[in-house]
Each structure stands twice: as C-alpha cells, then as structure tokens.
Amino acid sequence: MKFLLTSAGVKNNSIHDALVNMLDKPIAKCNALCIPTALYGHPWVGPGINAWNFITGKSDHLVDLGWKSVGVLELTALPSIDEDRWVPLVRETDVLLVAGGDALYLYHWMRQSGLEALLPSLDAVYVGMSAGSMVMAPNIGEYFVGWTPPNGVDEALGLVDFAMFPYLDHELLPGNTMAAAEKWAAGMQVPAYAMDDETAIKVVDGEVEVVSEGNWKLFMP
Template sequence: MKLLLTSGGVRNSTIHAALVDLLGRPVADCTALCIPTALYGHPWVGPGVNAWNFITGRSDDMTGLGWKSVGVLELTALPSIPQERWVPLVRETDVLLAAGGDAVYLAYWMRQSGLADLLPSLDGTVYVGMSGGSMVMTPRVGREFVGWTSPDGGGDTALGVVDFSIFPHLDHPELTENTAAAAERWAAGLGGPAYAIDDETAIVVDGGGVDVVSQGTWRRLA
C-alpha cells in the first residue's frame, strides 16, 4: 500500500502532484472510497454536519478532487455484514480517503472491522489520510491527541503501519496550541521519530521510501 499522509488534505499543487504520482494516472480515472469514521470519535467534529461535509466534498480537498467515483466505507457498519459484501469492493478501489478526527477511535474500528488486517494485502491501493486519518497509520499519536478512550485499553496506540508519528496542523491559526514548541514536547514523550507538519505539507510513503512534499512548514523531530 502507498500512503499520502496529510494534515489538511490535498490542498496544493505539490501534494496533488504527489497523489497523481502514487496513483500512476489522473484522479479522474480512479475510483475512491471515503472513510468518515474518525469524525465520530472526536469530541469537536462529529457526528453530524462534518461527516456530511466530508462525504460530499464540501469541506476539504479529499472527496471533491474529481474522482471517477466516490463511495462510502463506514467501518462501524462492517462487522454487521458479511466480508464478501465489502472486501471485494475495497480490493477493487484505487484509493482510500480517510477523514480526520480521533485517530485512536479510527484505529479501533479499523481493527474491529477487519480493514487493518486487509491493508497489508492492498499492494496497488493508495491510502490518503487527513489529520487523524494520517495519524492512525503511526505507532503512537501521543496523549495530547487522544480524545476517545478505547475499551481495550490501548491508550494512544495506533496501527503502526509506519515507524514515525505525526503532529498535524503545525502553526494553524485556529489551533493556537499547535506550536513548534508544543510539537517538541509532544515528540519528547513518544520515544521514536516524528514529523510536525502544517496543512500545506504531506508525507509520502512508497515502498521503503519516506519523502516530505510541502508548500508550507514542517519539521522532523527526534
């Protein structure tokens, strides 16, 4: 699986070019499934209008990019239906678009639904995350970003698909606590490599390579 891990979506031409490069063809030729699940677990953003805005492409640069088709993959519903109803759909889809929200909640439902087990076999799929939808791929999100408590007691643990953590929305004007100094304190408590990225930045993971593409500000933190 190829990953495009963003803070604010596909917001500029540099991130868009990285997406097209991962896809290997234009966006208009590709099918997408959007995953709104993380929104429901976040105390500020869901459920409600934000989920609708994400699905319809009204609030971010994810589902509204001009895909050939866009469907909805709601992870909380998947345990109640047979896998043969949804696994072939995921395998046939070119890109998965994961909304922001609570990354721990999203990780829990990725495991509960079976999607987490399926991910390693999706060799030709591109996964695009936004904020919490990106953080879910990391080993830990940090206690500062935990808004939902998992019943399995997982704390701030995410999926660990990549070996680094992500501090999103660096220096965002509406999130005054998301400063470089705060990112350094956050990283110091993780015990592993991390990136702090703003909404004009994305991290590309393709095979064994990790690259940062940006028209904004980012920092790699020890």
C-alpha cells in the first residue's frame, strides 16, 4: 500500500498534488471507500452528526475531493457478515479514506474485522486523517490514549516505523503545543512527527516524505 497520513485531510495544494501523484489515474476515475469507525470511539466526535458529516463530505477534506464513487466500510459490522461480501470490495477499491477519532478503537476494529490482515496486500492508496493516520504507527503514546482496548495495551498497526502527533498548534486544541509534542515524543521508541493541519506524511515503498505548507518537526528517539 501507499500511505498519505494527514492531520486533518487534504488541506492544501501540496497535499492534494501528493495524493494525485500516488494514484495511477485521476481522482475523478477512482473509487473510494470511507471508514468512519474511529469516530465512534472518541467522546468528542461520535457517534452522531460527526459520522454523518464525514461520510457525506461536509466536515473534512477527504470524501469531498471528487471521487468517481464513495462507499462506506463500517468495520464494526464486518465480523457479522461473510468475508466474500466485503473483501472483494476492499481489494477492488482505489482509495481508503479513514476518519479521525480514537486511534486505539480504530485499531481494535481493524483487528476484529480482519482488515488488519488484508491491508499489507492491497494496492489501494490509504489516506488517513488524525487517528486514521496515527493507527499506522507501532503505538500512539500515552498522551493520546482515550478508549482503553480489552488488553489495555497501547498498540497499533506498525505499518510505518514512526509515530504522529496531529493538530499541532490547533486553535481548538490549546494543549497541542510544540512543547507538549516534545514531551510526548520523549516517551516514544520510534521517530515521532509533530504536524499541523497543513502537513502530511507520504509513504511509498517505505520511503518517507513530509509534504507541508505549515509547521512540523521530527523528534528522534
């Protein structure tokens, strides 16, 4: 897979151009699946209106980019249906659009649903925002642990070898300062990126590239 890991979606031309470059055809010819699951696990954002706004493209910069089609892949429903009803759909899609919310809740349902095992074999471009990006890391760090998984462990997918601190210096999140990011990074065992909404991390064939029109910083362990 190719990964475009964002704080708040495709917020500027540089991130948009990076996405287009990762696709093998124009956005208007790509079929997408959006995954709202992470929203349900976070007390600030779901369930309810925020999930609807994500799915309909009213509150983000992912679903409303002009895809040929957008479907919904709800991970909490997948364990209750046969794999042949959803696995071919995922294998055929061009792009996965993954909402923010609670990263550990998202990871739990990626495992429970079987999507975790499927991801490495997909040809799709994975575009995450906030928790949808953070879940790619080996773990998210104590600062971001909200929903507690059944095993009580801060563990995520580990499909990239770095961690992310999104929404850096966001006006609605006054605690997300560079000083807070530095303290968070000190507890991580992998390289850690603090990134604002104008920044994304592009990963293709293991090569990492920061795409930014804003502010970001890499902390080494």
